[in-house]
Amino acid sequence: MIQKTFKTTKCQKSRHTEKNMFAGFLRCSDCGANLNYKFTHDNPDNHYFSCKNNREQNGLCKKTHHIRVDVLTDLVKNAIANIVRFATEFEDEFVKIVVDEDYKRIQATQKKNIEALNKMIAQDKELDTLCEKVFEEKILGHLSEQRFLKLSQKYEDEQFELKAQIKNMKKIVAEEKQHELNADGFLKIVRKYSEIEELTLDILQEFIDKIVVHHREEIMGETIQEVEIYYKMIGHIEIPKMSKLERESCIKEFRAKKRRANCLIQYTLQKGEPKK
Numbered sequence: 001m002i003q004k005t006f007k008t009t010k011c012q013k014s015r016h017t018e019k020n021m022f023a024g025f026l027r028c029s030d031c032g033a034n035l036n037y038k039f040t041h042d043n044p045d046n047h048y049f050s051c052k053n054n055r056e057q058n059g060l061c062k063k064t065h066h067i068r069v070d071v072l073t074d075l076v077k078n079a080i081a082n083i084v085r086f087a088t089e090f091e092d093e094f095v096k097i098v099v100d101e102d103y104k105r106i107q108a109t110q111k112k113n114i115e116a117l118n119k120m121i122a123q124d125k126e127l128d129t130l131c132e133k134v135f136e137e138k139i140l141g142h143l144s145e146q147r148f149l150k151l152s153q154k155y156e157d158e159q160f161e162l163k164a165q166i167k168n169m170k171k172i173v174a175e176e177k178q179h180e181l182n183a184d185g186f187l188k189i190v191r192k193y194s195e196i197e198e199l200t201l202d203i204l205q206e207f208i209d210k211i212v213v214h215h216r217e218e219i220m221g222e223t224i225q226e227v228e229i230y231y232k233m234i235g236h237i238e239i240p241k242m243s244k245l246e247r248e249s250c251i252k253e254f255r256a257k258k259r260r261a262n263c264l265i266q267y268t269l270q271k272g273e274p275k276k
């Protein structure tokens with residue numbers, strides 16, 4: 001009897017434990033949290049991701065950042081296929097885009113970080129001087145024991161906190177450096193995949209760092225959802241959009257340019273400099 005009951009009430013494997021290959025790659029553009037994988041039981045076609053902090057969960061995030069898996073798959077597959085094709089066909093142009101992007105990024109973030117770090121180091125030195133001064137004053141008898149202890153404790157606390165901040169900022173600067181965009185590294189991966197026919201977890205792991213999903217918005221009656229793809233080693237890169245015809249003409253132009261670049265005399269002529 002028990003065995004019979006056990007057989008009939010056998011636990012069904014919960015479909016909620018199913019994993020999706022995008023799990024762990026998606027981030028909410030508002031709160032930075034991961035997006036969770038979900039699907040509706042009454043509509044097995046409706047597989048989607050949404051912010052784990054949305055109203056249904058804890059309400060920390062005001063919007064759902066809902067995105068369907070099929071939409072996402074198409075989008076990411078096309079993006080990777082396009083970047084692979086572009087990087088293969090226009091290697092030099094691709095490297096230029098990555099380098100420009102890197103320059104912009106360094107200008108913005110790294111410069112700010114380094115400035116903050118230098119400021120903190122200067123403050124740390126200032127505190128050293130203050131500590132010495134307090135000690136001198138104490139020796140000269142200008143400060144009472146109580147006042148001396150109070151001041152030196154205050155400076156020590158400040159310096160302790162500052163040293164922790166310096167350590168943390170140094171780490172951030174070093175990490176950013178490590179992330180320095182690496183077009184050659186990315187090209188090595190590209191060479192492994194001449195054609196992206198199907199999106200797999202392996203491909204995602206090779207190419208994708210993270211995917212930032214914005215909330216869908218209605219603009220002039222049109223539904224728009226921004227999705228930013230951050231690639232490994234090269235970050236968020238926008239490659240020029242081209243029609244088939246434009247692409248073909250660019251390939252011709254690009255090859256011609258390459259030939260020209262190889263020829264010094266022609267290159268000098270091209271720049272309009274006098275022929276020697």
Ligand SMILES: [Zn+2]
Pocket residue numbers: 028029030031032033051052053054061062063065
């Ligand atoms: Zn969110």
